[in-house]
Amino acid sequence: MAMKEILDKMLGHEELTREETRDIILAITREEIPNEQITALLTGLQMRGVSVDELLGFRDGILATGVPALLDCDRYIDVVGTGGDRKNTFNISTTACFVIAGAGYKVAKHGNYAATSVSGASNVIRHHGVVFTADTDKLNRSINECGIVYLHAQLFASAMKFVGPIRKALQFPTVFNLLGPLVNPSQPQCQLLGVANLDQMRLYSQVYQKLGIDYGIVNSIDGYDEISLTGDFKVTTNSYEKVFSPADLGFANATPEELVGGANEDEAAEIFDAVLQNRALEAQKNVVLANAAFGIQVLEKGQKDISECIAIARESIDSGSAYATFRKFAEINS
Template identity: 60%
Template sequence: MKQILKRIFNHEKLSREEACSLMRNMVGGSINDAQTAALLAAFQMRGVTVDELIGFRDALLQTRVPVSLQEFQPIDIVGTGGDGKNTFNISTCACFVVAGAGYHVAKHGNYGATSVSGASNVMEQYGVRFTNETDKLKRSMEECGMTYLHAPLFNPALKTVAPVRKALGVRTLFNLLGPLVNPCLPSFQLLGVADLAQMRLYTNTLQRLGIRFAVVNNLDGYDEISLTDEFKVMTNRYETIYRPSELGFSIARQEELYGGSTPEEAARIFGNVLQNKATRAQTDCVLINASFAIQAMKPASSIEACVAEARESLESGKAFHSFRRFLELNR
């Protein structure tokens, strides 16, 4: 460990295999808390390379509770969190819009760390019971197009480092890993990031992993497309900056996307969006994120066509129907 720490302090890079071994030791409990804290702080200051990130991911996937959903070729829609904006549950709403449009979504989520209500918080507000039983997850996917994977049920090894992460109280490399360790290994991903450096890191990582993706960032610091400013999209095929008006959307104000001060308030906003009773800003924000998720799965389609698909899912009631059926199956 002393040698590893010295190398990191000297800005030396670890190989994928070395990073995998280090992470296995970290979550396996063979590295003490002081060393773990030092490692996390050092990586946070020095930054993480693509090889290191993939190696860390390898280790966590080796220790996961696996679930096989490959037959559905699902997409995961997720943000990295940590943008400090406390928006409503945009990514999770987008999941049901995409499911309502006829696609399969395997959402990997957790409780909110930097916002009032994370995906798991809003699910619990609606009485959802989390499970890692494959049969139940498959039935949900078959009957409503959506499955929810509550992260703690699938990544038990992370309990080992939880006290250190809590004591540090800052973002660490584990925040970077969250969007990469969906236990079902989805075929597609829409990933929202809070800054352009993360965007480049994830794009290079997802390219190496062979996942078809769209990585999105609002240029004013949101880890999703917020429509509050220009936004950037990077996929396997292109890299573009869009203005909301180019795609027929109005500029939103930050306060219009506020996620509420309690989980109950966040859940009300969530329900209003899926019932198509939300404000224009809330609705548009969900639609644009769902649209780029659809395009990640259908790269030959124009984004305008994908917006039309997403809008039809929401306005026809298909998205809300998917959500109601999801609740019936998961309570």
């Protein structure tokens, strides 16, 4: 379908099909669509709100035009946030990934450099001397030998570079801000996703149900796109939807100040190291334990109670396994 017809549908308040949005991405990567039309499309979608099928179609297009990460591993998880909550927390999801891997599970972490915080996943990983790669043999060596692999988004999602200048010029979030968690090039069977509001929770829940994967979606009621323990938080999975308080998990409430990621990349990396080495503030450790535990519960298909999952995550840190896993990861990937 020509872009004129696509834009006519948008102006008529019609939803696009999954195939149509997939084809839009393919056309963008072939540079067949003028920037003005891409701008009009992204603006219209943002004003109306993206549908489940539209989001899935964009995902299909990005994966089809990108570089796949073919992992010879049956079951693994990605723990990721949508970003954009502007809370500037330390690297909670990334730290939780190493705790999960330290507990003996497999992880394929997908991430990028920071957009709205001091340090994104790629910042803290690179800070430790890791060299990003898309080489299949190296990726598989990493997940097989230390239980975790890191997939730097810019090496895989080729389509994103074609819309980067437009997204920057628009200066407001677009559908592409929602796609990051959905375009892990290894297409994991499990995902723990942090979202900044309940509207996003409903959208992603429907997306995951259509994809048929095991998932957990978390949102802290005060706006964090992860379990912050600063107050109540909601969790939605394949099997339940529930609001928890920190006390429900046996944790004290954290303060926003205890979760700040520092003023620069060095300070963010120091907090990351401190948690894995079991010398962090109690609140910093607890928030990582909480997020790791719900990730473990997803991997276990909800068959383990969350208290048991917390105990597994705690043992990963207390035993030194989480930090040993990270050191092995850094050695393999440097």
